[in-house]
Amino acid sequence: xxxxxxxxxxxxxxxxxxxxxxxxxxxxxxxxxxxxxxxxxxxxxxxxxxxxxxxxxxxxxxxxxxxxxxxxxxxxxxxxxxxxxxxxxxxxxxxxxxxxxxxxxxxxxxxxxxxxxxxxxxxxxxxxxxxxxxxxxxxxxxxxxxxxxxxxxxxxxxxxxxxxxxxxxxxxxxxxxxxxxxxxxxxxxxxxxxxxxxxxxxxxxxxxxx
Amino acid sequence: xxxxxxxxxxxxxxxxxxxxxxxxxxxxxxxxxxxxxxxxxxxxxxxxxxxxxxxxxxxxxxxxxxxxxxxxxxxxxxxxxxxxxxxxxxxxxxxxxxxxxxxxxxxxxxxxxxxxxxxxxxxxxxxxxxxxxxxxxxxxxxxxxxxxxxxxxxxxxxxxxxxxxxxxxxxxxxxxxxxxxxxxxxxxxxxxxxxxxxxxxxxxxxxxxx
Amino acid sequence: xxxxxxxxxxxxxxxxxxxxxxxxxxxxxxxxxxxxxxxxxxxxxxxxxxxxxxxxxxxxxxxxxxxxxxxxxxxxxxxxxxxxxxxxxxxxxxxxxxxxxxxxxxxxxxxxxxxxxxxxxxxxxxxxxxxxxxxxxxxxxxxxxxxxxxxxxxxxxxxxxxxxxxxxxxxxxxxxxxxxxxxxxxxxxxxxxxxxxxxxxxxxxxxxxx
Amino acid sequence: xxxxxxxxxxxxxxxxxxxxxxxxxxxxxxxxxxxxxxxxxxxxxxxxxxxxxxxxxxxxxxxxxxxxxxxxxxxxxxxxxxxxxxxxxxxxxxxxxxxxxxxxxxxxxxxxxxxxxxxxxxxxxxxxxxxxxxxxxxxxxxxxxxxxxxxxxxxxxxxxxxxxxxxxxxxxxxxxxxxxxxxxxxxxxxxxxxxxxxxxxxxxxxxxxx
DNA sequence: GATGAATGAGGCTTCATTCAT
DNA sequence: TATGAATGAAGCCTCATTCAT
Numbered sequence: 048x049x050x051x052x053x054x055x056x057x058x059x060x061x062x063x064x065x066x067x068x069x070x071x072x073x074x075x076x077x078x079x080x081x082x083x084x085x086x087x088x089x090x091x092x093x094x095x096x097x098x099x100x101x102x103x104x105x106x107x108x109x110x111x112x113x114x115x116x117x118x119x120x121x122x123x124x125x126x127x128x129x130x131x132x133x134x135x136x137x138x139x140x141x142x143x144x145x146x147x148x149x150x151x152x153x154x155x156x157x158x159x160x161x162x163x164x165x166x167x168x169x170x171x172x173x174x175x176x177x178x179x180x181x182x183x184x185x186x187x188x189x190x191x192x193x194x195x196x197x198x199x200x201x202x203x204x205x206x207x208x209x210x211x212x213x214x215x216x217x218x219x220x221x222x223x224x225x226x227x228x229x230x231x232x233x234x235x236x237x238x239x240x241x242x243x244x245x246x247x248x249x250x251x252x253x254x255x256x257x
Numbered sequence: 258x259x260x261x262x263x264x265x266x267x268x269x270x271x272x273x274x275x276x277x278x279x280x281x282x283x284x285x286x287x288x289x290x291x292x293x294x295x296x297x298x299x300x301x302x303x304x305x306x307x308x309x310x311x312x313x314x315x316x317x318x319x320x321x322x323x324x325x326x327x328x329x330x331x332x333x334x335x336x337x338x339x340x341x342x343x344x345x346x347x348x349x350x351x352x353x354x355x356x357x358x359x360x361x362x363x364x365x366x367x368x369x370x371x372x373x374x375x376x377x378x379x380x381x382x383x384x385x386x387x388x389x390x391x392x393x394x395x396x397x398x399x400x401x402x403x404x405x406x407x408x409x410x411x412x413x414x415x416x417x418x419x420x421x422x423x424x425x426x427x428x429x430x431x432x433x434x435x436x437x438x439x440x441x442x443x444x445x446x447x448x449x450x451x452x453x454x455x456x457x458x459x460x461x462x463x464x465x466x467x
Numbered sequence: 468x469x470x471x472x473x474x475x476x477x478x479x480x481x482x483x484x485x486x487x488x489x490x491x492x493x494x495x496x497x498x499x500x501x502x503x504x505x506x507x508x509x510x511x512x513x514x515x516x517x518x519x520x521x522x523x524x525x526x527x528x529x530x531x532x533x534x535x536x537x538x539x540x541x542x543x544x545x546x547x548x549x550x551x552x553x554x555x556x557x558x559x560x561x562x563x564x565x566x567x568x569x570x571x572x573x574x575x576x577x578x579x580x581x582x583x584x585x586x587x588x589x590x591x592x593x594x595x596x597x598x599x600x601x602x603x604x605x606x607x608x609x610x611x612x613x614x615x616x617x618x619x620x621x622x623x624x625x626x627x628x629x630x631x632x633x634x635x636x637x638x639x640x641x642x643x644x645x646x647x648x649x650x651x652x653x654x655x656x657x658x659x660x661x662x663x664x665x666x667x668x669x670x671x672x673x674x675x676x677x
Numbered sequence: 678x679x680x681x682x683x684x685x686x687x688x689x690x691x692x693x694x695x696x697x698x699x700x701x702x703x704x705x706x707x708x709x710x711x712x713x714x715x716x717x718x719x720x721x722x723x724x725x726x727x728x729x730x731x732x733x734x735x736x737x738x739x740x741x742x743x744x745x746x747x748x749x750x751x752x753x754x755x756x757x758x759x760x761x762x763x764x765x766x767x768x769x770x771x772x773x774x775x776x777x778x779x780x781x782x783x784x785x786x787x788x789x790x791x792x793x794x795x796x797x798x799x800x801x802x803x804x805x806x807x808x809x810x811x812x813x814x815x816x817x818x819x820x821x822x823x824x825x826x827x828x829x830x831x832x833x834x835x836x837x838x839x840x841x842x843x844x845x846x847x848x849x850x851x852x853x854x855x856x857x858x859x860x861x862x863x864x865x866x867x868x869x870x871x872x873x874x875x876x877x878x879x880x881x882x883x884x885x886x887x
Numbered sequence: 888g889a890t891g892a893a894t895g896a897g898g899c900t901t902c903a904t905t906c907a908t
Numbered sequence: 909t910a911t912g913a914a915t916g917a918a919g920c921c922t923c924a925t926t927c928a929t
Binding site: 493494495496497576577580618619622623625626627628629630631632633634637640647648651652655656658659660661662663664665 | 706786787790791792793796797800828829832833835836837838839840841842843844846847850857858861862865866868869870871872873874875
């Protein structure tokens with residue numbers, strides 16, 4: 048890779064990471080472009096070499112982080128066959144991401160709203176893919192007779208995501224984060240959704256301890 | 258009621274309602290204070306007789322509607338003894354509010370969360386009592402041996418709220434709202450949480466059709 | 468005096484006194500009309516029954532306080548024949564007023580500037596009368612051969628007033644007012660001006676101790 | 678000096694000078710920031726790259742001119758040994774500055790004093806060194822037996838400054854400036870203070886004509 | 888006379904974006 | 909590519925004044 052191209056990439060990444068942090072700390076509207084520039088160690092104008100405008104920067108963060116998230120989710124679910132185990136893994140995976148990339152998850156929360164509301168032409172398809180993974184698990188479970196056929200995968204996808212995300216948000220916001228134990232929550236939420244969808248006569252596989 | 262007091266009250270309400278509509282339509286940041294004033298039929302300055310600043314106006318909308326919401330939630334749950342029925346009622350109630358007060362919901366769901374101050378300092382405390390209602394239902398169900406004793410009412414409160422709230426937000430934001438059927442979602446989500454928490458050997462009471 | 472007229476007079480005085488205090492504390496531009504109203508215990512609108520506008524209120528304070536000041540200065544100087552003694556009395560009188568009516572003197576300081584600068588048609592003739600008293604003393608001293616004929620009463624009037632007023636201002640502003648001893652200053656300043664104007668061969672009358 | 682630095686400096690100076698003129702002409706409160714910007718030939722926002730806000734701009738004018746003034750006063754007094762001659766020079770210097778920098782004086786004399794912040798928090802400290810020069814002259818005169826030992830240098834510093842300053846203000850404000858002859862005033866005021874402080878048996882050195 | 892809620896013009900300030908270097 | 913000084917549109921908010929009661 049020629050050094051010039053490497054440099055270019057570096058700077059873009061630098062800006063993206065800085066923006067993620069700044070947006071997470073101050074909120075998108077409260078954050079100034081020059082804050083991002085300072086944090087990234089570049090000049091204000093440099094940002095406009097890589098992004099069309101402030102909003103584009105926000106969407107890019109969303110897109111890029113979701114790409115990463117999706118790839119990792121796929122990897123996490125890859126080796127698992129049992130839908131029940133997959134749901135548990137999904138929940139744990141989500142909270143692990145939150146814990147590891149706190150800023151990222153904070154920004155995603157906000158963007159979810161911003162992108163829907165103000166950017167009419169923008170559709171958060173990456174988010175749908177994320178949810179789609181849960182929908183597929185449910186449908187697979189239904190096919191196998193494991194889950195009730197009358198549960199709606201689409202509705203429950205949003206519900207499951209909302210449940211995880213709301214708890215994650217509380218954890219992010221909490222002064223005392225011990226009040227919001229992520230691991231316990233992952234298992235509790237997964238368990239409720241699993242049992243809640245279980246067909247008559249089926250039973251939960253035992254929870255594997257990690 | 259003396260006319261002068263009535264007038265005073267009217268004007269505050271006028272402004273709050275106008276602000277709710279305008280914020281819902283254009284978004285908080287895109288809305289100008291003078292837009293709200295015009296819609297309310299008052300002068301710009303009048304707004305500042307009742308609200309400290311633009312953000313205070315936004316937070317007041319939350320404050321006032323939450324008070325109302327809590328009172329109505331209590332009323333809705335009041336006559337019901339069965340925890341299972343209460344959960345179903347809770348879910349339906351939440352979505353009914355969303356549908357009935359669409360502008361209000363839009364502001365609560367979307368605009369408020371873009372306020373950094375609201376998110377970071379304000380929200381958790383005010384939601385506590387709304388969530389508390391669900392927590393109480395779960396604990397009562399546990400006491401009666403209806404729900405598993407190993408479910409955590411606190412975690413599930415946030416999860417339940419998150420599930421409802423996320424779906425409600427999608428409905429509010431959706432261009433095609435038929436994609437997000439509120440009644441079906443209420444029952445689906447309630448059912449999953451109920452079954453998900455049910456103790457061994459217990460069974461769901463049949464879903465009453467409204 | 469009919470009670471209604473007494474009442475009217477009372478309220479005007481109330482407002483004037485409140486305005487003097489408020490203007491002294493916050494400055495004319497920083498003070499709000501409603502501050503004055505609150506301090507006076509009247510409604511905002513009431514002020515406009517007695518004064519044309521905020522500026523008129525300021526000028527009225529000036530006029531009224533200067534009337535009082537002039538009358539008292541005349542009384543203080545009345546029984547004194549010796550110009551030298553009169554100058555000493557003038558200086559002491561000025562500082563006594565400052566000490567007694569601190570707010571008044573603060574406001575006069577500011578108004579002096581405001582009135583000159585912004586109210587083109589306004590001429591602070593009351594101030595000129597105040598200064599005129601000093602000019603007359605000087606001229607009388609010259610007539611009697613006590614003071615040098617080549618001192619300019621007009622110039623020295625402003626100089627004398629400036630000397631007194633600047634020191635008074637420092638006293639007013641000082642956190643530690645002991646640093647600015649008014650009595651000592653009165654005598655020092657009077658003495659310098661007296662000796663400074665004395666004709667050759669003349670000598671100061673001894674300073675009477677009060 | 679590199680061109681970039683020169684340009685930056687230029688713009689700050691440009692703004693300061695424009696502000697001085699505009700404030701002198703219209704008064705601080707009547708002047709709009711955009712007036713200053715237009716006069717300086719810059720955009721409104723540019724002013725805020727160099728000054729915190731409008732009042733900071735006003736205070737900066739004071740700050741910068743006082744620094745200059747002090748340096749020039751020191752230079753003016755530098756070659757003179759005789760305290761009496763120094764006092765005359767001081768007075769002439771003060772009025773010469775006023776005449777030469779009329780706009781600056783107008784701002785310092787009038788506008789600054791309408792700033793509550795300036796008056797209450799700022800002024801005394803900054804004047805200290807200007808006044809200190811006079812105090813040192815008096816003390817030197819006392820040491821040499823030229824001035825009475827019972828004159829208080831501190832009190833007379835303020836008095837001297839007040840005398841000069843008051844007359845200067847009248848000159849600045851006067852419609853007919855011939856009424857306030859600066860040279861005559863310089864000599865009159867200096868003479869009064871010199872003779873006023875002279876020890877018994879001492880006599881004034883003759884006034885050198887410039 | 889007295890009230891004080893309402894008015895609304897006007898200005899300070901911010902900050903995303905540009906562009907000459 | 910990178911810079912960062914400069915831009916200038918736009919909007920929140922203040923507060924002197926009015927006027928219906």
